[in-house]
Amino acid sequence: MSTQQPFSIRIAGENSLIVYFGDQPSAEIATQVAQTADNLKLSMQGLLIDLVPSYASLLVIYNSLVTDHYHVRRCIHTAAAAAQTDDGQNTETGKLVSLPVYYSTESGPDLQSLADRAGLSIEDVTRIHQQTEYRVYAIGFAPGFAYLGEVDQRIAAPRLATPRQKVPRGAVAIADRQTAVYPAQSPGGWNLIGLCPQAMFDPNAEPSMPVQVGDRVRFESIGRDEFLSLGGQL
Amino acid sequence: MNSTQQLGLKVIKPGIFSLLQDSGRFGLHSIGLTTGGPLDSQSFRWANRLCHNSEHCAAIEITIGGLVLEAQIDCIIALTGADIPMTINQQPASLWQSHIIKAGDRIELGFAKSGMRGYLAVAGGYNAEPSFDSISTVPREGLGGLHQDGKPLQAGDQLGCKDVPPYCITTLRLPPAQRPELPRKTAKLRVVLGYQQEAFSNLQKQLFFSTEYRITESSDRMGYRLQGAAIKPAIDGILSEGICLGAIQVPADGQPILLLRDRQTIGGYPKLGALLSLDIGTLAQLMPGDTVSFEAISIEQAHNLLHLAERNFRNIVLEQSIDVRVDNQPQLLQLSQQIEDLLVSRNPRGMQTLQAALSPGYFLRAAELILQSRGTILIGTGFPVDDTFETDGPLGAFALYAALEKLGAKPVLVCGAPLADSISGDYRVHKLVVASPATREREAQQALDLHKPSLVISIERPGLTADNIYCNMRGEDISDRCASFDHFLNLASCPTIGIGDGGNEIGMGNLIDSLAELNIEPSITCCDELLVADVSNWAAHGLIALIGAMRGEDMLREWDNLEVLRYLSQRGSVDGVSRQNTLTEDSLESEISEQLILALRKISGFC
Known part of the structure; x- marks a missing residue:
C-alpha cells in the first residue's frame, strides 16, 4: 500500500x-x-x-x-x-522510458574526476548510474530539461565550482543526487558523464518531449559506434 | 506561400529590441516552456482593439523605440504604450488611435520620451508560423518570432499582414481620459501575499512594504531585479516549485526579483507572493533607476480589481472618425443609411423607434468589422418555438455564412437542438446545450477557447432579460428549452455584432432605455454593433449588399430565398409568428423578401 x-x-x-x-x-x-x-x-x-x-x-x-x-x-x-x-x-505509474548513453571520458569530461572523487572506477560509476530507475521529478530550467532522481549516494557529486559556458546538447549529467540530459546546448554547472543521442526536446515532434513529470527513466550504456549511428555527435 | 515572404510591413530598422508577441504560450509549463507575451498587456490589448483585432493577435513589442517600417500593402496600424513619437511619411501620427496606411508609406518610430515599451498592432495581426500555438518571441528559449527561432526583428524582415481594401475608412481612437497613465519614475505596485509568505516575519514584511526599491540595470522580460533593503525569510531554500506571473522571489542576498512573462517555470528561492497583474503593465513602463514600492491586497480585492478592470475595458467606447485620406466614405455612409431606412420601413414591431436611438451608419460599421476580421467567425442563431425553431434567423445566418466563406473567413454556426443536428451535415456547427445558469459562462468560455473567433455575430438569438431568463415575443418564459449564446458575446475577446427585430434578442441591451417604449420583455445583453430590421434575416441581406457595394461585387445575385426556406421547412422549421411549417418569415411570403433583396441590389448599384 x-x-x-x-x-x-x-x-x-x-x-x-x-x-x-x-x-x-x-x-x-x-x-x-x-x-x-x-x-x-x-x-x-x-x-x-x-x-x-x-x-x-x-x-x-x-x-x-x-x-x-x-x-x-x-x-x-x-x-x-x-x-x-x-x-x-498501482505503484508502477508513469511510463518507463529507456535512454541510451555513450559513457566515456570523450563524451563525459567529468567522468574521471567524478570517479576519482567517489573512489570508484569509471565502470563502477556508469554501472551504478544505470542501476537506478529514476523518476521525473520536475521539468524546467530550459524547455525539456527533466530533473531525474534520485542518484545513488555513491556517485552523487556537487555542482562544478565554475559552470561551463557551453554544455553540449544531449549531455548526461549529475548534480548532487539528481541527474539529467541537457535538451539543448546551454551554460551549466553539472558533472558531465556521457552523451545521449536521443532528442529530449523537439518543438516539431509530437509529443515534443519523450518524458513527462511522473514518468520513470532508465539509462542504458551504448558504444561509440551505436551512439554515432543513432545520430549522436561528438 | 511561406509566411516570411508574404507582403505586409518591411522592417527597415529593427530599433533597439522589437519582438513579435501575441497573448502568450499557455498549457506548456509542464515541459518547461514559459508564457512569453506582452509585458504591458493592457497597452497590447488596446493596440489590438484599435485595429478591431482579437486580443490574441500578434503585435510588435517595441522596447524604447527606433523601429522603422515600410508598408508594401494597404493596412491599418495602431501604436500604444510608451510615449514613442511616430511619423507616417514624416507627418506626426498620434498614439492610441488607428491609422490607415497605404502601400509605400514609411512608418518611423523615435525613442520613448516617457515609458519603456510600445505596442504596434496591425489589423488582422502579423502572420508568422506559430511555435506551440503561439507567435510570442522568447529569446531565452529560441522559440517564436517571425522565423520561429526566438530572435528579435531584424532589418529586412517582412512581416506579412492582411491587405486592407481601400474602402476601410473609419479609424478608432481611445479618448485621452481613458488611456492608461504612464508612471513617472516611480510606482506603487499591489501584491497578493502567498507562497512562503509565512516564512517572512512581520518585521521583514514591514521592511519590504516600507522600502522604496530601485530597479537595477539587470532587469528584462524574465524579471526585474530590485535593490534596496534586504529582506530575509526564516528559510534558505525550498524544493523547486512552479512560479506564477509576477512572483516576488527573494534570493539569498535578500534583494527581491519580480518575475515576468519570460520567467523560468520553476525555481527554488522563497517567494513572498505575486504582483497584481494589472500593475505589471505599469512596472513594464519603468526603466532601470526608477523606483517601486509595494502595498498588500487580499486575493478577494485582487479578484474584484481584475473584474472591474475587465468591465471597464469592455465598456469604454472608442471614438470613431473618418480618415481624411479616403474619398468614397460619404457615399458609403449614405448607402448604409439608405439600407438602414429600407430595412425598418414596414415597422411591424416598432424597430423605427430603436433605429432613432442608434447612431446612423451602423451597417457600415458592422460591414467594416466583418471585412477586417479573419479566421473563425461564430454566428449564433435559432429562436426556439415549441419544440423546433423559426425560419427567421437561420436563413439570414446561412446567407452570412455563404458571404463570409466568399470573403475567405471560416464561419461556424452556433445553435441548439434540433436545428444544430439537422444542418450539421451541410454546415460547420457548434452545438449549444440547454445548461443551468451557473454553467453558461463556463461553456461559452470553453467554446471561445476552442474556436478563438475573430468576430462573434448573433442573429435572432434570444437574449437574457434582467431577470436572467429567456422570453419569447409573447412574454412566455422559454428558459427551460433555450440554450444560452449571450456569454459568447459577453466574454468574447473580439468584436461582436447583434441582430434583432423585436427587442428580446441578444444585442438589444445596447438600447435598454428605448426598449421601455416597446411592449416586450427586453434583453439586456449588449454587443459592439447592433443592427435592427423588420425581419432579422433582412439585416443579413442588407449587410451583404453593403459589403458587396464596398467590394464592387453583386453578392446577393445568387441568393435563392425560397430554396433556403424549403431546406429549413424540410428540417421542421416554423414561422415565428404563425408557428406553422410554412415557407414564410415572420408571416411574410418569400416574395416579400425577394422584393427587398432586389431593392437592396438596386440601391447598391447592381441592377
Whole structure:
C-alpha cells in the first residue's frame, strides 16, 4: 500500500494556487503530483490556464474572470483525493522510458574526476548510474530539461565550482543526487558523464518531449559506434 | 506561400529590441516552456482593439523605440504604450488611435520620451508560423518570432499582414481620459501575499512594504531585479516549485526579483507572493533607476480589481472618425443609411423607434468589422418555438455564412437542438446545450477557447432579460428549452455584432432605455454593433449588399430565398409568428423578401 500523503493548498498569486504534497521528493509524491495534474486537466476544462508540476508541488493557474479560488480549491481537493485512491492500486505509474548513453571520458569530461572523487572506477560509476530507475521529478530550467532522481549516494557529486559556458546538447549529467540530459546546448554547472543521442526536446515532434513529470527513466550504456549511428555527435 | 515572404510591413530598422508577441504560450509549463507575451498587456490589448483585432493577435513589442517600417500593402496600424513619437511619411501620427496606411508609406518610430515599451498592432495581426500555438518571441528559449527561432526583428524582415481594401475608412481612437497613465519614475505596485509568505516575519514584511526599491540595470522580460533593503525569510531554500506571473522571489542576498512573462517555470528561492497583474503593465513602463514600492491586497480585492478592470475595458467606447485620406466614405455612409431606412420601413414591431436611438451608419460599421476580421467567425442563431425553431434567423445566418466563406473567413454556426443536428451535415456547427445558469459562462468560455473567433455575430438569438431568463415575443418564459449564446458575446475577446427585430434578442441591451417604449420583455445583453430590421434575416441581406457595394461585387445575385426556406421547412422549421411549417418569415411570403433583396441590389448599384 502506498502512503497517503496529506496535502495543503496555498495562495501563490491573484490567479494561482499551489498544492504541496510533502517537503521531500519521492516516487509516491511524484505519482500523486502527476495524477492530480491529469485529473485537474479534465475537471477544470475552460477554467485552467496552466499547470506546473514539480518535485512535491503543483501550481494551478486559473482564469480568474470565470472562476475563483474557492471553486478551484474544491476542484483540487477532488482531484488530489482521487489521485490518492489511484496510487493505492498501482505503484508502477508513469511510463518507463529507456535512454541510451555513450559513457566515456570523450563524451563525459567529468567522468574521471567524478570517479576519482567517489573512489570508484569509471565502470563502477556508469554501472551504478544505470542501476537506478529514476523518476521525473520536475521539468524546467530550459524547455525539456527533466530533473531525474534520485542518484545513488555513491556517485552523487556537487555542482562544478565554475559552470561551463557551453554544455553540449544531449549531455548526461549529475548534480548532487539528481541527474539529467541537457535538451539543448546551454551554460551549466553539472558533472558531465556521457552523451545521449536521443532528442529530449523537439518543438516539431509530437509529443515534443519523450518524458513527462511522473514518468520513470532508465539509462542504458551504448558504444561509440551505436551512439554515432543513432545520430549522436561528438 | 511561406509566411516570411508574404507582403505586409518591411522592417527597415529593427530599433533597439522589437519582438513579435501575441497573448502568450499557455498549457506548456509542464515541459518547461514559459508564457512569453506582452509585458504591458493592457497597452497590447488596446493596440489590438484599435485595429478591431482579437486580443490574441500578434503585435510588435517595441522596447524604447527606433523601429522603422515600410508598408508594401494597404493596412491599418495602431501604436500604444510608451510615449514613442511616430511619423507616417514624416507627418506626426498620434498614439492610441488607428491609422490607415497605404502601400509605400514609411512608418518611423523615435525613442520613448516617457515609458519603456510600445505596442504596434496591425489589423488582422502579423502572420508568422506559430511555435506551440503561439507567435510570442522568447529569446531565452529560441522559440517564436517571425522565423520561429526566438530572435528579435531584424532589418529586412517582412512581416506579412492582411491587405486592407481601400474602402476601410473609419479609424478608432481611445479618448485621452481613458488611456492608461504612464508612471513617472516611480510606482506603487499591489501584491497578493502567498507562497512562503509565512516564512517572512512581520518585521521583514514591514521592511519590504516600507522600502522604496530601485530597479537595477539587470532587469528584462524574465524579471526585474530590485535593490534596496534586504529582506530575509526564516528559510534558505525550498524544493523547486512552479512560479506564477509576477512572483516576488527573494534570493539569498535578500534583494527581491519580480518575475515576468519570460520567467523560468520553476525555481527554488522563497517567494513572498505575486504582483497584481494589472500593475505589471505599469512596472513594464519603468526603466532601470526608477523606483517601486509595494502595498498588500487580499486575493478577494485582487479578484474584484481584475473584474472591474475587465468591465471597464469592455465598456469604454472608442471614438470613431473618418480618415481624411479616403474619398468614397460619404457615399458609403449614405448607402448604409439608405439600407438602414429600407430595412425598418414596414415597422411591424416598432424597430423605427430603436433605429432613432442608434447612431446612423451602423451597417457600415458592422460591414467594416466583418471585412477586417479573419479566421473563425461564430454566428449564433435559432429562436426556439415549441419544440423546433423559426425560419427567421437561420436563413439570414446561412446567407452570412455563404458571404463570409466568399470573403475567405471560416464561419461556424452556433445553435441548439434540433436545428444544430439537422444542418450539421451541410454546415460547420457548434452545438449549444440547454445548461443551468451557473454553467453558461463556463461553456461559452470553453467554446471561445476552442474556436478563438475573430468576430462573434448573433442573429435572432434570444437574449437574457434582467431577470436572467429567456422570453419569447409573447412574454412566455422559454428558459427551460433555450440554450444560452449571450456569454459568447459577453466574454468574447473580439468584436461582436447583434441582430434583432423585436427587442428580446441578444444585442438589444445596447438600447435598454428605448426598449421601455416597446411592449416586450427586453434583453439586456449588449454587443459592439447592433443592427435592427423588420425581419432579422433582412439585416443579413442588407449587410451583404453593403459589403458587396464596398467590394464592387453583386453578392446577393445568387441568393435563392425560397430554396433556403424549403431546406429549413424540410428540417421542421416554423414561422415565428404563425408557428406553422410554412415557407414564410415572420408571416411574410418569400416574395416579400425577394422584393427587398432586389431593392437592396438596386440601391447598391447592381441592377
